[in-house]
Amino acid sequence: MKPFRILSKNIKDAxxxxxxxxxxxxxxxxxTTITLLMVAIAIIVSINVNDFTxxxxxxxxxxxxxxxxxxxxxxxxxxxxxxxxxxxxSIIFESKEDVKKEMQKESEVFNSIMSEWTEDTNPLQHEFxxxxxxxxxxxxxxxxxxxxxxxxxxxxxxxxxDKLVSTFNIVEKATIVVVIALILVTAFLISNTIKxxxxxxxxxxxxxxxxGTSNIVIKLPFLFEGFILxxxxxxVPIVVTIYGYMLAYDKLDGHLFSNIIRLENPxxxxxxxxxxxxxxxxxxxxxxxxRSARKYLKI
Amino acid sequence: xxxxxxKNCYKVYKNGVTALADINVSIKKGDFVFVIxxxxxxxxxxxxxxxxxxxxxxxxxxxxGINVAKLRNRKVYKLRRKIGIVFQDFKLLPKLTVYExxxxxxxxxxxxxxxxKPRVLKALERVGLKEKIHSFPNQLSGGECQRVCIxxxxxxxxxxxxxxxxxGNLDPKTSKEIMKLIDYINKEMHTTIIMATHDKxxxxxxxxxxxxxxxxxxxxxxxxxxxxENEAI
Ligand SMILES: Nc1ncnc2c1ncn2[C@@H]1O[C@H](COP(=O)(O)OP(=O)(O)OP(=O)(O)O)[C@@H](O)[C@H]1O
Ligand SMILES: [Mg+2]
Numbered sequence: 247m248k249p250f251r252i253l254s255k256n257i258k259d260a261x262x263x264x265x266x267x268x269x270x271x272x273x274x275x276x277x278t279t280i281t282l283l284m285v286a287i288a289i290i291v292s293i294n295v296n297d298f299t300x301x302x303x304x305x306x307x308x309x310x311x312x313x314x315x316x317x318x319x320x321x322x323x324x325x326x327x328x329x330x331x332x333x334x335x336s337i338i339f340e341s342k343e344d345v346k347k348e349m350q351k352e353s354e355v356f357n358s359i360m361s362e363w364t365e366d367t368n369p370l371q372h373e374f375x376x377x378x379x380x381x382x383x384x385x386x387x388x389x390x391x392x393x394x395x396x397x398x399x400x401x402x403x404x405x406x407x408d409k410l411v412s413t414f415n416i417v418e419k420a421t422i423v424v425v426i427a428l429i430l431v432t433a434f435l436i437s438n439t440i441k442x443x444x445x446x447x448x449x450x451x452x453x454x455x456x457x458g459t460s461n462i463v464i465k466l467p468f469l470f471e472g473f474i475l476x477x478x479x480x481x482v483p484i485v486v487t488i489y490g491y492m493l494a495y496d497k498l499d500g501h502l503f504s505n506i507i508r509l510e511n512p513x514x515x516x517x518x519x520x521x522x523x524x525x526x527x528x529x530x531x532x533x534x535x536x537r538s539a540r541k542y543l544k545i
Numbered sequence: 546x547x548x549x550x551x552k553n554c555y556k557v558y559k560n561g562v563t564a565l566a567d568i569n570v571s572i573k574k575g576d577f578v579f580v581i582x583x584x585x586x587x588x589x590x591x592x593x594x595x596x597x598x599x600x601x602x603x604x605x606x607x608x609x610g611i612n613v614a615k616l617r618n619r620k621v622y623k624l625r626r627k628i629g630i631v632f633q634d635f636k637l638l639p640k641l642t643v644y645e646x647x648x649x650x651x652x653x654x655x656x657x658x659x660x661x662k663p664r665v666l667k668a669l670e671r672v673g674l675k676e677k678i679h680s681f682p683n684q685l686s687g688g689e690c691q692r693v694c695i696x697x698x699x700x701x702x703x704x705x706x707x708x709x710x711x712x713g714n715l716d717p718k719t720s721k722e723i724m725k726l727i728d729y730i731n732k733e734m735h736t737t738i739i740m741a742t743h744d745k746x747x748x749x750x751x752x753x754x755x756x757x758x759x760x761x762x763x764x765x766x767x768x769x770x771x772x773x774e775n776e777a778i
Contacts, residue, residue, distance in 0.1 A: 452636070457650035458624075458625035458653070459649075460654070
């Protein structure tokens with residue numbers, strides 16, 4: 247048989263058999279659809295959240311205020327100590343004079359008031375702004391700095407950042423677990439669908455084996471069936487991804503939670519995500535049917 | 546080594562039934578051998594070992610020099626391409642025509658179309674069914690179905706034709722014709738024939754070598770023509 251004829255015959259047979267075992271095929275397709283929808287949402291959220299956490303991570307600084315008795319020398323000592331901490335990325339020191347000058351630049355009112363202050367009467371505090379390498383370390387680094395001498399207070403986006411980071415981590419892990427579980431259920435359903443097909447065609451298969459049909463020719467229709475089930479299951483999630491994300495992007499004007507999260511441009515990601523969905527559907531379908539074929543055809 | 550050698554073979558099925566015990570048989574190329582015995586004596590079991598439908602629990606089965614007892618499932622198709630198999634229930638594909646059924650083994654082996662046609666026509670001519678090539682199996686009589694099945698079995702010019710009660714579903718007259726055909730294949734194509742049967746008339750009339758199986762044991766191996774009906778069964 248010509249390759250093209252084999253292909254078209256296999257595809258035709260696969261569709262026939264999908265319709266013949268409609269309820270089971272339908273269950274497989276629905277399960278694939280749900281799984282891939284989850285996958286799509288997970289990918290889109292994690293792309294956007296990744297960007298967002300990167301942004302927070304980049305901008306997150308710890309601000310350390312020294313108490314008013316601290317001299318420039320004290321500040322230099324503290325800076326030396328902090329430099330030993332490997333979790334810290336960068337340290338910028340601003341003396342109270344620097345802070346004053348900055349504030350003076352910002353407004354005329356400040357300027358006139360502050361110009362009266364001398365080095366000794368300046369009520370402002372020396373401060374450090376510190377960047378850490380990883381957002382998770384913010385808390386620990388702050389704690390260790392607090393224990394040093396001449397520290398008045400240490401500030402970072404405590405509550406929010408901590409919670410955001412850990413929530414995202416939990417959500418990410420939970421999503422992965424759910425997706426894996428759903429993929430397993432899908433694989434099981436597709437395997438079962440293929441098993442039924444194999445049984446319903448047992449007679450034919452026995453005859454093929456009797457006359458020496460090669461294993462791959464016997465297995466191919468079942469691989470096709472699994473493949474097609476997976477692809478059909480990917481259709482709805484892809485449509486939802488493309489239109490849903492574009493719509494959401496338009497409606498939200500590219501932002502989520504008032505500018506905190508800037509959404510990725512749809513054209514950059516929807517097609518990549520769709521491709522991922524088709525590939526997952528097809529691969530899960532084929533692997534499941536291959537396993538069934540191996541198990542029940544014993545070849 | 547002969548074409549077929551069965552050595553110290555045992556077959557115990559999963560349910561505990563011992564279908565064959567210590568079977569030793571060797572069959573020469575070109576032989577015609579009947580396998581007889583009462584029902585459930587193990588005829589089909591013995592034949593299934595030859596085309597590797599079943600593996601012996603113990604012992605070895607050589608077909609054309611290969612120990613098929615050790616053949617892996619995924620290599621079985623290679624053995625099947627070298628032997629022809631004929632059954633009582635024909636095992637034709639109902640949606641294919643006579644021509645397509647006979648061409649089926651060649652097609653699934655990837656033989657070129659223009660090579661397939663003359664071979665199929667030749668095989669159908671040999672079994673005397675050349676006029677019905679476009680009929681479907683359900684339009685044929687039992688005898689005609691069996692002829693299609695035989696044509697399909699000999700399409701690859703196998704060295705061995707294995708038959709499990711090929712006349713089991715046929716009336717005496719048709720059985721006679723089918724036996725004539727099988728005898729013709731044995732004589733003209735020098736194909737070795739191994740045939741399990743219940744039909745005493747056939748066995749008595751044709752005077753071939755006879756293997757008598759009783760409760761899984763080879764009770765007798767009668768050389769060509771030496772089997773007398775009343776000696777056993
Ligand atoms: N797949 C199987 N699983 C379990 N037992 C089996 C199997 N096939 C055959 N048997 C048993 O093995 C014994 C021999 O069966 P076999 O089919 O070889 O007999 P037979 O001589 O061909 O009988 P018949 O003349 O009725 O066709 C029987 O007792 C049968 O029940
Ligand atoms: Mg039998």
